[in-house]
Amino acid sequence: MLHGISLDISDGEFMVLVGPSGCGKSTLLRMLAGLEEISGGEIAIDGRVVNEVESKDRDIAMVFQSYALYPHLTVAENMGFSLRLRSEKKERIQSRVEQAAKILNLQAYLSRYPRELSGGQRQRVAMGRAIVRDPKVFLFDEPLSNLDAKLRVAMRAEIKALHQRLKTTTVYVTHDQVEAMTMADRIAVMNDGRVEQLGAPLELYDRPANLFVAQFIGSPAMNVFDGVFRSNAVHALGTTWPVAHSSASAGQAVKYGIRPEHLHIDGASGIPAEVVVVEPMGAEAELVVKVGELPFTVVTHGRSSAKPGDRIFLKPESANAHVFDAASGRRI
Amino acid sequence: MTSRNLLREARLWLIGIPVLLWTLIPIYHIFLFSISTKESAFSGRLWPEHPTLRNFGIVFRQDHFYLHHFWNQIWNSLWIAVAVGVVTLVVATCAAFAISRLKVKGGRTVMNAALFTYFIPAAFLAVPMYKAMGTYGLLNSRWSLVLAMVTIASPYAIWVLKQASDKLPWELDEAARIDGATPLQLFRLVYLPLMLPSLVAIGTYALLLSWNEYLYAFLLLSHENTIPLAVGLGHFLASDDSPWEILMATALIYGLPPAAIYYAFRKYMVGGLTSGAVKS
Numbered sequence: 001m002l003h004g005i006s007l008d009i010s011d012g013e014f015m016v017l018v019g020p021s022g023c024g025k026s027t028l029l030r031m032l033a034g035l036e037e038i039s040g041g042e043i044a045i046d047g048r049v050v051n052e053v054e055s056k057d058r059d060i061a062m063v064f065q066s067y068a069l070y071p072h073l074t075v076a077e078n079m080g081f082s083l084r085l086r087s088e089k090k091e092r093i094q095s096r097v098e099q100a101a102k103i104l105n106l107q108a109y110l111s112r113y114p115r116e117l118s119g120g121q122r123q124r125v126a127m128g129r130a131i132v133r134d135p136k137v138f139l140f141d142e143p144l145s146n147l148d149a150k151l152r153v154a155m156r157a158e159i160k161a162l163h164q165r166l167k168t169t170t171v172y173v174t175h176d177q178v179e180a181m182t183m184a185d186r187i188a189v190m191n192d193g194r195v196e197q198l199g200a201p202l203e204l205y206d207r208p209a210n211l212f213v214a215q216f217i218g219s220p221a222m223n224v225f226d227g228v229f230r231s232n233a234v235h236a237l238g239t240t241w242p243v244a245h246s247s248a249s250a251g252q253a254v255k256y257g258i259r260p261e262h263l264h265i266d267g268a269s270g271i272p273a274e275v276v277v278v279e280p281m282g283a284e285a286e287l288v289v290k291v292g293e294l295p296f297t298v299v300t301h302g303r304s305s306a307k308p309g310d311r312i313f314l315k316p317e318s319a320n321a322h323v324f325d326a327a328s329g330r331r332i
Numbered sequence: 333m334t335s336r337n338l339l340r341e342a343r344l345w346l347i348g349i350p351v352l353l354w355t356l357i358p359i360y361h362i363f364l365f366s367i368s369t370k371e372s373a374f375s376g377r378l379w380p381e382h383p384t385l386r387n388f389g390i391v392f393r394q395d396h397f398y399l400h401h402f403w404n405q406i407w408n409s410l411w412i413a414v415a416v417g418v419v420t421l422v423v424a425t426c427a428a429f430a431i432s433r434l435k436v437k438g439g440r441t442v443m444n445a446a447l448f449t450y451f452i453p454a455a456f457l458a459v460p461m462y463k464a465m466g467t468y469g470l471l472n473s474r475w476s477l478v479l480a481m482v483t484i485a486s487p488y489a490i491w492v493l494k495q496a497s498d499k500l501p502w503e504l505d506e507a508a509r510i511d512g513a514t515p516l517q518l519f520r521l522v523y524l525p526l527m528l529p530s531l532v533a534i535g536t537y538a539l540l541l542s543w544n545e546y547l548y549a550f551l552l553l554s555h556e557n558t559i560p561l562a563v564g565l566g567h568f569l570a571s572d573d574s575p576w577e578i579l580m581a582t583a584l585i586y587g588l589p590p591a592a593i594y595y596a597f598r599k600y601m602v603g604g605l606t607s608g609a610v611k612s
Contacts (some may be wrong), residue, residue: 035506068503072525072537081521082511129511
């Protein structure tokens with residue numbers, strides 16, 4: 001299922017594994033947790049190979065998508081469960097739980113049961129259960145997927161703040177590239193059991209290594225179309241698209257990629273296009289335009305005076321144009 | 333109410349009333365006998381002319397030839413029923429945990445094989461069971477009946493508990509494993525509390541099953557002092573002129589504990605405790 005994955009996560013790093021469903025990111029996380037057998041390779045935590053080490057002895061804590069709180073235990077008992085299993089003293093458990101509750105703003109709920117809490121509170125309890133253990137690594141498995149959009153944004157910030165405060169190495173799995181971009185120190189974009197690219201969020205955004213990463217990272221998605229490379233430009237759709245730097249050879253079949261915010265609208269000259277839809281969002285406007293028959297997304301800052309049916313001209317930023325090999329999809 | 337709903341309601345009543353009568357009339361009959369005198373028991377009236385509690389007094393004072401061991405026998409019934417309930421629970425809970433949560437290899441096959449025994453009528457197994465108990469020298473010991481009833485109750489109990497534990501979210505086990513729980517701690521601290529409603533239901537089932545058992549009790553136990561009350565009641569029919577009113581009074585008393593147990597645990601028969609465990 002997973003092929004040739006080699007990840008080096010440094011101490012205190014916030015690593016996000018992102019990819020479409022079924023890409024193997026959760027499997028990889030579960031392997032780290034010791035919940036999934038591995039047939040080859042090595043997993044080491046803090047220099048110790050843990051392939052044959054049971055989950056409980058790996059010094060990790062995991063937060064599940066479904067929270068997985070013990071329904072018959074109170075919030076305090078849920079958070080202190082791992083310490084209770086290790087036969088810690090009652091006072092010590094209590095002080096650790098209270099400390100974690102304070103960090104997560106859960107003091108008022110310690111004697112409640114999970115069923116009496118809201119989704120966000122349950123998620124915080126699940127994190128509290130992880131914090132209490134003071135593990136070497138936090139593993140998050142799509143922890144925000146079950147929350148509504150507004151809460152998700154709030155919890156995102158909370159988790160990031162928590163990481164900045166505790167500085168515990170974190171591996172975070174999500175299918176949401178926005179979550180990945182906003183939270184990660186480094187992102188591993190996964191597809192089909194492989195790591196497509198590993199790097200800092202903006203690095204992935206600015207220099208995607210291949211078509212998959214280019215189209216997965218960024219919202220709205222990059223515009224991509226077929227063309228032929230010739231003397232610092234790509235010829236496609238009956239016109240030329242400038243490229244500042246590319247190692248493509250003349251006459252090579254390529255795919256040209258340009259992000260929506262790197263297409264500027266010009267009233268007089270450039271690539272002719274027709275406006276189809278205008279979506280004003282206040283700070284920016286998203287336009288769907290057609291060049292020939294191909295739809296493009298364009299994002300403009302501020303407001304747009306364009307109306308559907310208008311003829312406009314597009315000016316691509318040549319420095320931010322991406323060229324990929326048409327066959328392999330690799331950046332060239 | 334629309335006419336459609338009315339029709340539905342009417343149909344429910346049409347089925348419900350006969351079923352209710354079907355169930356209640358025999359019970360009423362027992363009750364009627366138990367408060368009648370011997371002379372008026374067969375009078376055919378819906379309510380006796382001189383209702384009396386005398387029959388119950390006779391039962392409680394063991395004041396009849398067939399009732400000399402009444403208290404002893406009802407104690408046997410109780411002892412055996414509780415023992416069957418407890419032993420079945422222990423066997424079935426451990427089996428269900430092993431099959432459903434620990435995913436023991438071949439667990440499902442074992443469970444299906446156990447269920448397969450239900451294809452053979454219990455009456456066919458009575459003789460082999462009798463021989464087996466004889467070999468172990470258990471005949472006439474209350475344990476022989478307990479073991480026999482556990483054998484009969486366990487396959488169903490395992491199956492029901494396995495179904496119930498399959499419904500527990502798997503993430504709970506994983507969370508507990510990461511939290512550092514050994515399988516035994518998982519069993520004790522997570523599994524048992526969450527399974528409680530099903531455990532009560534299955535325990536009650538096994539208890540009532542053995543409380544109501546006649547055939548095996550009759551075969552395996554033969555001494556006046558070891559038989560449960562169900563067999564004792566059967567003895568009433570040994571003579572041509574059975575004291576029906578006393579038999580029915582005893583039967584009514586015999587029927588009360590199961591009713592009480594069922595009433596006490598009724599909420600567990602349907603209850604669920606897992607809400608809040610995972611987002612559903």
